[in-house]
Amino acid sequence: MTDLSDVDGNLQRMLHFETCYLEVFPAFAAFVHQRGGHLEAAREVFQEALLIYYERMVLQASIEGNHKYLYGICRHVWRRKNRHSGTHLSELTSSEIADTDGPYEEPSSHKLKALLSRVGERCMELLTSFYYHNQTMQEIAHAFGFSGERSATVQKYKCLEKVREHVKTKKMTYEDFLA
Amino acid sequence: MKTSWRRLRQIEKFLTGEVTQMDSDLFRARLDRDEDLKSDLSVQRQAYQVIRDYARKQVQQEIAAIDQRLFNGGQSQEFQRQIHRIFS
Numbered sequence A: 001m002t003d004l005s006d007v008d009g010n011l012q013r014m015l016h017f018e019t020c021y022l023e024v025f026p027a028f029a030a031f032v033h034q035r036g037g038h039l040e041a042a043r044e045v046f047q048e049a050l051l052i053y054y055e056r057m058v059l060q061a062s063i064e065g066n067h068k069y070l071y072g073i074c075r076h077v078w079r080r081k082n083r084h085s086g087t088h089l090s091e092l093t094s095s096e097i098a099d100t101d102g103p104y105e106e107p108s109s110h111k112l113k114a115l116l117s118r119v120g121e122r123c124m125e126l127l128t129s130f131y132y133h134n135q136t137m138q139e140i141a142h143a144f145g146f147s148g149e150r151s152a153t154v155q156k157y158k159c160l161e162k163v164r165e166h167v168k169t170k171k172m173t174y175e176d177f178l179a
Numbered sequence B: 001m002k003t004s005w006r007r008l009r010q011i012e013k014f015l016t017g018e019v020t021q022m023d024s025d026l027f028r029a030r031l032d033r034d035e036d037l038k039s040d041l042s043v044q045r046q047a048y049q050v051i052r053d054y055a056r057k058q059v060q061q062e063i064a065a066i067d068q069r070l071f072n073g074g075q076s077q078e079f080q081r082q083i084h085r086i087f088s
Helices: A009-034 A039-059 A067-085 A094-099 A109-119 A121-131 A137-144 A149-178 B005-016 B021-033 B035-072 B074-087
Strands: none
Touching: A009 A039, A009 A067, A009 B035, A009 B074, A039 A067, A039 B035, A109 A121, A109 A149, A109 B035, A121 A137, A121 A149, A121 B035, A137 A149, A149 B005, A149 B035, B005 B021, B005 B035, B021 B035, B035 B074
């Protein structure tokens, strides 16, 4: 079983995604083709499904590496998009596909740039390792070269405070803008 | 003014449910009468959302990069042929 919360989290994750493509995408492509869909649409849906799969997988370690589960999500996303549009996905343009309701509102590159300049890339990596990728503080301490869990935890709160400051500044800017 | 780590930790534990029922009730009672705490909690919630959105964007980019490599890269021709046969 692939341990996605390993020290080399990024590399492990990329390898796992590639395996998902090689093992699940052909079956899903056949499913899409049988329903009159095109390759571009299958790729779009697969990317969205893979993100959903990863997030559920991280939350529930018990379904790690379950390719049947990924295939199920692909079919679900495909059907949701078809139902949403009331037409075959193959008839939609890729921008229309991108416009259908995704799992979240994508942050703009301007916002990300502002966030990174304030918080720093290393801090964001540390925070996402804990709050999104569900790594333990022990794993984080090892990966980021801290002497132990305690110093990693102290750093985590320092970084969190930076994000909080960023959020507060954003709010202030918005209010100033309204004034 | 900076928020103390102790306060950040307290809010985090409350939000993630890592507290006893009694501590949770006490925290709620404090929230009712402490506007600063209420505001800190709201900011912290937004901070977690910012972190999740950032991470999600990173993962999306990783997936898109793999998609590009597999469908356009020279090292995955067998995979490309396999998919092409399905759609031909």
